[in-house]
Amino acid sequence: MNKHVLPQLNRRAFVIGAASVGAGLAIGLDLPFGGPSVVRAADGSPEVNAWVVIRPDDTVVIRIARSEIGQGTLTGLAQLVAEELECNWSKVQTEFPTPGQNVARKRVWGDYSTGGSRGIRTSQDYVRKGGAIARVMLLQAAANEWKVPVAECAASNSVITHTASGRTTTYGKVAEAAAKLQPPADVKLKDPKDWRLIGKSVKRLDTADKTTGSVIYSIDLKLPGMLNAAIKDCPVTGGKVKSYDEAKIAGMKGVKKVVKVGDSAVAVVADTWWHAKTALDALPIVWDEGENAKVSSATIAKWLAEGLESGPAYVGNQSGDVNGALAGSAKKVEAVYSYPYQNHAAMEPLNATALYTPDKCEVWCGTQNGEAALAAVLEGSGLPADKCDVHKHLVGGGFGRRGQTDYVRQAVDIAKQMPGTPVKLLWSREEDMTHGRYHPITQCKMTAGFDAGNNLTALHMRISGQSILFSLRPEALVNGKDPATFAGLNANGEAAIGYSIPNILIEHSMRNPHIIPGFWRGVNVNHNAIYLECFIDELAHAAGQDPLAFRRKLMAQHPKHLAVLNAVSEKIGWDTPPPQGVFRGLAQFASYGTYVAGVAEISVVDGNKIKVHRMVAAIDPGYAVNPAQIERQTAGSFVYGLSALVYGGCTVKDGRIEQTNFDTYNSMRIAEMPKVETIVMPSGGFWGGVGEPTISVGAPAVLNAYFAATGKRLRSVPLRDQNISFA
Amino acid sequence: MANLTINGKTFTIDVEPDTPLLWAIRENVGFTGTKYGCGIAQCGACTVHVDGVAMRSCGVTVSEATGKQITTIEGLAAEGTLNKVQQAWIDHDVPQCGYCQSGMIMAVTALLKDNPKPTDQDINDAITNICRCGTFQQVREAIHAIANA
Ligand code: FES
Ligand code: FES
Numbered sequence: 001m002n003k004h005v006l007p008q009l010n011r012r013a014f015v016i017g018a019a020s021v022g023a024g025l026a027i028g029l030d031l032p033f034g035g036p037s038v039v040r041a042a043d044g045s046p047e048v049n050a051w052v053v054i055r056p057d058d059t060v061v062i063r064i065a066r067s068e069i070g071q072g073t074l075t076g077l078a079q080l081v082a083e084e085l086e087c088n089w090s091k092v093q094t095e096f097p098t099p100g101q102n103v104a105r106k107r108v109w110g111d112y113s114t115g116g117s118r119g120i121r122t123s124q125d126y127v128r129k130g131g132a133i134a135r136v137m138l139l140q141a142a143a144n145e146w147k148v149p150v151a152e153c154a155a156s157n158s159v160i161t162h163t164a165s166g167r168t169t170t171y172g173k174v175a176e177a178a179a180k181l182q183p184p185a186d187v188k189l190k191d192p193k194d195w196r197l198i199g200k201s202v203k204r205l206d207t208a209d210k211t212t213g214s215v216i217y218s219i220d221l222k223l224p225g226m227l228n229a230a231i232k233d234c235p236v237t238g239g240k241v242k243s244y245d246e247a248k249i250a251g252m253k254g255v256k257k258v259v260k261v262g263d264s265a266v267a268v269v270a271d272t273w274w275h276a277k278t279a280l281d282a283l284p285i286v287w288d289e290g291e292n293a294k295v296s297s298a299t300i301a302k303w304l305a306e307g308l309e310s311g312p313a314y315v316g317n318q319s320g321d322v323n324g325a326l327a328g329s330a331k332k333v334e335a336v337y338s339y340p341y342q343n344h345a346a347m348e349p350l351n352a353t354a355l356y357t358p359d360k361c362e363v364w365c366g367t368q369n370g371e372a373a374l375a376a377v378l379e380g381s382g383l384p385a386d387k388c389d390v391h392k393h394l395v396g397g398g399f400g401r402r403g404q405t406d407y408v409r410q411a412v413d414i415a416k417q418m419p420g421t422p423v424k425l426l427w428s429r430e431e432d433m434t435h436g437r438y439h440p441i442t443q444c445k446m447t448a449g450f451d452a453g454n455n456l457t458a459l460h461m462r463i464s465g466q467s468i469l470f471s472l473r474p475e476a477l478v479n480g481k482d483p484a485t486f487a488g489l490n491a492n493g494e495a496a497i498g499y500s501i502p503n504i505l506i507e508h509s510m511r512n513p514h515i516i517p518g519f520w521r522g523v524n525v526n527h528n529a530i531y532l533e534c535f536i537d538e539l540a541h542a543a544g545q546d547p548l549a550f551r552r553k554l555m556a557q558h559p560k561h562l563a564v565l566n567a568v569s570e571k572i573g574w575d576t577p578p579p580q581g582v583f584r585g586l587a588q589f590a591s592y593g594t595y596v597a598g599v600a601e602i603s604v605v606d607g608n609k610i611k612v613h614r615m616v617a618a619i620d621p622g623y624a625v626n627p628a629q630i631e632r633q634t635a636g637s638f639v640y641g642l643s644a645l646v647y648g649g650c651t652v653k654d655g656r657i658e659q660t661n662f663d664t665y666n667s668m669r670i671a672e673m674p675k676v677e678t679i680v681m682p683s684g685g686f687w688g689g690v691g692e693p694t695i696s697v698g699a700p701a702v703l704n705a706y707f708a709a710t711g712k713r714l715r716s717v718p719l720r721d722q723n724i725s726f727a
Numbered sequence: 728m729a730n731l732t733i734n735g736k737t738f739t740i741d742v743e744p745d746t747p748l749l750w751a752i753r754e755n756v757g758f759t760g761t762k763y764g765c766g767i768a769q770c771g772a773c774t775v776h777v778d779g780v781a782m783r784s785c786g787v788t789v790s791e792a793t794g795k796q797i798t799t800i801e802g803l804a805a806e807g808t809l810n811k812v813q814q815a816w817i818d819h820d821v822p823q824c825g826y827c828q829s830g831m832i833m834a835v836t837a838l839l840k841d842n843p844k845p846t847d848q849d850i851n852d853a854i855t856n857i858c859r860c861g862t863f864q865q866v867r868e869a870i871h872a873i874a875n876a
Contacts, residue, residue, distance in 0.1 A: 070826075210828050213761070
């Protein structure tokens with residue numbers, strides 16, 4: 001089934017667990033929450049436990065295992081710890097323990113991966129516990145000092161009070177003693193109704209330095225004696241370096257060395273990156289592009305289209321008898337949609353600095369997965385885990401791209417050829433655009449049937465296209481099937497369809513072109529939501545019903561989906577007409593454990609320019625740790641998703657990606673940004689993600705509004721290919 | 728050798744005259760607040776002031792910048808006090824990843840110098856920086872807050 005063969009690029013963080021520390025540690029989470037021998041931070045302050053260091057001046061340093069890529073997780077995680085710790089929020093600082101420290105301490109900080117909108121929801125329980133246990137130990141230390149029962153002591157704002165006597169002390173004063181205590185075996189976490197910091201829109205902790213240029217992103221790192229590398233990987237994935245003519249750049253200013261990186265890339269190492277890049281551009285390289293050079297967007301589209309009609313497919317969601325129901329239906333509606341490759345195009349181009357010596361290898365980088373980055377260092381250097389480490393920087397955008405470690409491995413491969421010299425590898429924007437891990441390409445054919453009473457009786461969705469897991473995590477495939485391709489379309493679970501349709505069949509015909517796919521903000525929900533929500537809109541129209549009323553009828557069994565849809569409809573005033581010349585479109589979707597809905601108000605200028613005036617979104621992530629940051633993630637996800645809808649799309653010619661920079665892969669500007677109003681409506685009882693879910697509804701809401709405005713359905717992305725732009 | 732006057736100080740650097748100002752600032756002078764995003768004057772991450780005018784430093788050569796007064800993000804709070812744009816960025820929690828924000832702040836600072844009370848349209852016309860995180864709503868809000876202060 002898989003016509004184009006992929007290069008082997010599987011490398012998992014399991015390397016660390018299995019090869020270096022023993023398999024058991026990688027599975028369970030070993031959580032020593034403190035203990036008799038005091039562990040000290042670099043400045044000598046005691047760790048009350050792994051999550052909490054307290055300095056004598058009452059500064060609380062909270063350890064953050066997950067990465068901060070702009071999404072605000074650092075602040076949210078600190079809120080979770082601080083809530084239970086009962087510390088003074090204004091004296092909270094954060095730090096990232098290194099992945100190497102995590103390995104050395106038996107994964108005391110758990111998982112480092114920061115993707116799938118999981119940063120908070122999959123660590124909230126143990127980080128809150130970390131805060132709670134530290135609080136109990138601090139209280140006990142004060143009680144011991146005062147020789148009173150701990151039950152008579154209370155903690156608030158980093159101050160401990162003995163209620164009976166009114167005596168007080170502070171966390172900073174008792175931290176040393178607390179760190180020596182045996183941690184309690186278990187603690188009770190607060191009832192959510194007692195939360196004071198969780199749910200509050202406190203300001204981010206990482207803002208100030210971002211306004212003065214003083215954040216050191218990994219691209220900004222300077223190390224003594226450091227050199228800079230520019231790289232060119234074969235423009236056709238799967239191809240190799242045949243030869244390069246080093247003599248042609250001999251003597252160019254600043255050039256120190258030309259190195260082959262793996263079998264597919266060449267790097268120039270120089271004193272400055274500008275010199276390295278200038279020399280690399282002048283270096284003649286001959287590629288062996290291989291078979292993949294024959295692939296184009298047209299051949300991929302044809303192959304995917306075949307998958308809509310024939311060949312085996314994996315079933316993701318099935319009930320009733322779709323074929324029977326369609327055959328017996330009074331009316332049938334059919335449509336084919338498509339969604340292209342997309343590049344992440346984070347503002348900070350990929351980069352990593354590596355320093356290799358025969359007995360140590362260190363890397364400095366922005367990463368969404370510190371442990372996977374460490375695994376890449378191990379593999380590249382050939383050194384064991386206790387001789388390797390990764391220093392995580394604040395990240396200039398991730399969106400899923402920095403969960404991969406290809407650039408880390410390249411940096412190590414270069415540094416290994418220059419032992420003792422730190423080398424910073426920086427990808428040019430052109431390299432970044434043409435060697436992405438692209439949003440997967442798919443097409444979808446949908447067929448629906450109505451009975452004589454105009455009731456929707458059957459829905460058949462057949463998606464044909466690429467599987468991310470097939471390329472990046474084949475071990476996660478289930479009997480060859482990629483369950484993630486059904487995100488938002490499943491019968492149940494954290495990404496379930498919000499409609500009850502008596503006969504349903506949703507299937508995926510897997511076709512994997514050679515372009516390497518990746519996890520791109522929202523991942524499979526970007527196309528799935530367009531397919532489902534635009535088609536539902538088509539069905540409402542075919543049934544002669546209002547799109548909101550039509551949806552509501554199918555949603556009685558899906559109260560959480562319905563609640564967010566109702567919220568946006570009410571806020572926009574769906575029942576009252578929009579202003580003259582303005583048209584509305586709706587969408588709802590669930591993914592990453594979170595329910596979202598959106599409505600767009602647009603007008604169409606000159607027949608082909610879309611002015612998005614306003615978008616209203618509603619989001620129910622169960623618990624909302626920081627509503628102001630959720631609003632920002634929502635608005636930001638619309639910028640990202642609508643940029644992709646209108647301006648995005650990466651095309652393939654002669655086996656390579658054609659878009660090379662922001663001139664050909666544009667991004668929405670402030671003038672094109674609609675006003676976004678976000679209704680944060682946590683219903684409690686579950687923890688959903690925040691960074692990604694809302695991206696699902698932006699594009700379909702705008703497309704449905706476009707139909708309302710023009711009577712035309714736009715079924716393929718990007719719109720620029722149909723001569724449509726933002727006004 | 729070239730002389731560049733940056734944030735009121737003159738730096739003598741060993742650099743070819745056709746080097747983009749961006750890379751001279753980052754690599755030869757060593758101020759890394761000015762960011763590389765595209766290298767082709769599309770994204771605005773590298774925005775600095777050249778004689779008070781916002782310019783994309785990836786598209787300006789060292790020889791063109793010689794003899795001019797260059798201000799980078801590090802020069803805005805030279806006296807130790809944040810300028811009002813930087814302060815508003817903190818007050819309105821504007822940055823997400825923050826990578827584009829040096830350029831954004833430089834562009835907005837230049838806009839407000841020429842036009843202390845910009846309309847939405849003025850903002851749309853003047854601020855064309857890319858922000859992949861999508862902070863535009865807070866950017867606009869913060870600009871208006873400064874204008875109305
Ligand atoms: S780096 Fe200069 S405009 Fe993008
Ligand atoms: S804040 Fe991340 S690119 Fe603008």
